[in-house]
Amino acid sequence: MVYDFHTHTLLSDGEFSPIELIRRALVNNYGAIALTDHAATGELPRIIKETAEACALARSHWNILAIPGIELTHVPAHAIAEASKKAKELGAWIVVVHGETIVEPVEKGTNLAALRSPHVDILAHPGLLSLEEAKLAATNGIFLEISARKGHCLTNGHVASLAQRVGAKLLLNSDAHSAHDLLTMSLADGIAHGAGLDDTACRQVLSLNPQALINSLPS
Numbered sequence: 175m176v177y178d179f180h181t182h183t184l185l186s187d188g189e190f191s192p193i194e195l196i197r198r199a200l201v202n203n204y205g206a207i208a209l210t211d212h213a214a215t216g217e218l219p220r221i222i223k224e225t226a227e228a229c230a231l232a233r234s235h236w237n238i239l240a241i242p243g244i245e246l247t248h249v250p251a252h253a254i255a256e257a258s259k260k261a262k263e264l265g266a267w268i269v270v271v272h273g274e275t276i277v278e279p280v281e282k283g284t285n286l287a288a289l290r291s292p293h294v295d296i297l298a299h300p301g302l303l304s305l306e307e308a309k310l311a312a313t314n315g316i317f318l319e320i321s322a323r324k325g326h327c328l329t330n331g332h333v334a335s336l337a338q339r340v341g342a343k344l345l346l347n348s349d350a351h352s353a354h355d356l357l358t359m360s361l362a363d364g365i366a367h368g369a370g371l372d373d374t375a376c377r378q379v380l381s382l383n384p385q386a387l388i389n390s391l392p393s
């Protein structure tokens with residue numbers, strides 16, 4: 175069963191409507207999918223409302239856990255704590271922060287701000303994460319992301335190795351923007367092994383950590 179906590183729809187820059195992306199995930203053997211469109215603060219109410227409605231519709235008729243979320247993207251580092259709190263108040267079950275990937279000019283300090291925010295669940299594509307940041311992720315129980323997305327995936331090995339060194343929890347997400355970006359179990363397994371994880375760590379990242387995250391959700 176595939177779990178994926180970071181995807182995009184046409185509510186930001188993805189290809190499909192929320193309900194169509196969920197439908198395509200379902201036929202791709204997903205057990206759970208979080209819809210996490212890009213937002214700063216102005217778009218939060220609109221995107222979370224529309225996402226939550228589509229997820230509720232899918233959950234009530236189909237056998238898939240559709241999770242309303244958001245990806246705080248290029249939010250100034252000092253505004254991340256407040257924005258993540260607001261996102262949760264508006265009904266997001268999962269808050270992802272668009273971390274310091276090496277392929278975009280994300281503000282320095284974004285990783286640290288995310289890892290210090292109690293309402294953040296996942297730091298996406300953290301790029302050249304520092305040891306201090308990895309330790310903070312471990313202490314605060316925030317998931318670090320192994321990314322299937324081109325560009326963002328270039329530092330997967332670094333992120334996996336630091337996370338394992340300090341006991342931080344990892345998740346593997348597609349960051350899908352269209353249907354062909356969605357994961358299969360074999361692709362996820364290949365990406366996790368490619369980041370340097372052994373069989374035991376892969377099981378942790380692809381099954382146990384997702385189940386732990388699901389068990390912590392508000393529903």
Ligand SMILES: [Zn+2]
Pocket residue numbers: 245247271272273298299
């Ligand atoms: Zn991102």
Ligand SMILES: [Zn+2]
Pocket residue numbers: 180181182245298349
């Ligand atoms: Zn994304």
